[in-house]
Amino acid sequence: MPVLHMVRASPFAAPALEACLDRVRPGDAVLLMEDAVLAARRGTAPAARLVRTAAEVEGLRLHVLEPDLLARGIAAAELVEAVAVVDDGSFVDLAVGYPTILPWI
Amino acid sequence: MKNFVFVVRRAAHGTAHGRELAEAAMLAGAMDQSVAVAFLDDGVFQLKSGQCPAAVGAVAVTGPLAALAEDGLARLYVESESLAERNLSAEDLAVATQVLTRAEMSDLLGRADVILTA
Numbered sequence: 001m002p003v004l005h006m007v008r009a010s011p012f013a014a015p016a017l018e019a020c021l022d023r024v025r026p027g028d029a030v031l032l033m034e035d036a037v038l039a040a041r042r043g044t045a046p047a048a049r050l051v052r053t054a055a056e057v058e059g060l061r062l063h064v065l066e067p068d069l070l071a072r073g074i075a076a077a078e079l080v081e082a083v084a085v086v087d088d089g090s091f092v093d094l095a096v097g098y099p100t101i102l103p104w105i
Numbered sequence: 106m107k108n109f110v111f112v113v114r115r116a117a118h119g120t121a122h123g124r125e126l127a128e129a130a131m132l133a134g135a136m137d138q139s140v141a142v143a144f145l146d147d148g149v150f151q152l153k154s155g156q157c158p159a160a161v162g163a164v165a166v167t168g169p170l171a172a173l174a175e176d177g178l179a180r181l182y183v184e185s186e187s188l189a190e191r192n193l194s195a196e197d198l199a200v201a202t203q204v205l206t207r208a209e210m211s212d213l214l215g216r217a218d219v220i221l222t223a
Contacts, residue, residue: 010116012191013147035119038150043192071118071163073155073199 002027004098008105010035011046016104018046021053029061031094032083037068040083047080054082065091108139110217113148118163122223123151127166129221134178141217142170144202145184145210149191152183154199167199174201184210 005024009016017032017039024030032039039046040062054060062083069076069085076085086094095101111130115122127142134140144152156165173179181202188194188204195204205213214220 008119010119010147013115035116035147038116038147038191041192044190047192067160068118070157070160072116072150073153073157075155 001099002029004028004094004101005030006101006103007032007036007039008034008103011039011049012044018049020102020104021049024053024057024060026058026060028057028059029063029094029098031063031065031086031091033065033068035068037064037072037074040064040069040079041074042078042080051080051082063094106137106139107218108216109133109141109219109221110214111140111142112214112220112222113142113144113151114146114222116147116150117153117156117165118158118161121163123148124164124166126221126223127151127170130179131169131173134173140173140179141182141213142179143182143184143210143213145187147187147191149183149187149193149198152198152200152202153193154197156199171200182210182213 005020007017011017063086064083066085066087111126113123130142158165174181182205183202185204186207
């Protein structure tokens, strides 16, 4: 069964994103929210890790929550291409679309 | 008069720690203390331009901090290595701050009478 992984912590301050990406399986999805959206900005080590994992894991979908981007002043142009921006409505659709959700605290 | 250094190491809006520390710095500045606010590690994200905190029901500290600095009530410092690790430069910041190297930042902390962090 595909899993929706939800990551909240900044990748620069906590190892949650790395621990998550070490364990994702084909068909899973990752949602970056709160401080974890900082991982999606181009030109950083966490962003490179996201891109690498997206290339390695077949069918892995990476999402980033729009209100958290807006709050932090991160424009769409700053993001790596591997991530898709979702708004609050799409977030709900995403959450109900996966039978299991795994939060990475 | 004591030399206060407030150390902000957390990103904006994920927690209220940065904002609360900035508010404490503003209070100290208003009470005629020597106040420096040091932004390092994820704390540099507090200063990023273009923030729209209302999107998550939060508030930014950049405006009040900039006013404090302009009035000469506090000095703002940001660490160059922390910016570089996050693909940020001084041009990405909404507030004029003095950029220090990590070694210079350590010296600043070493000269403090009181260090406050959150």
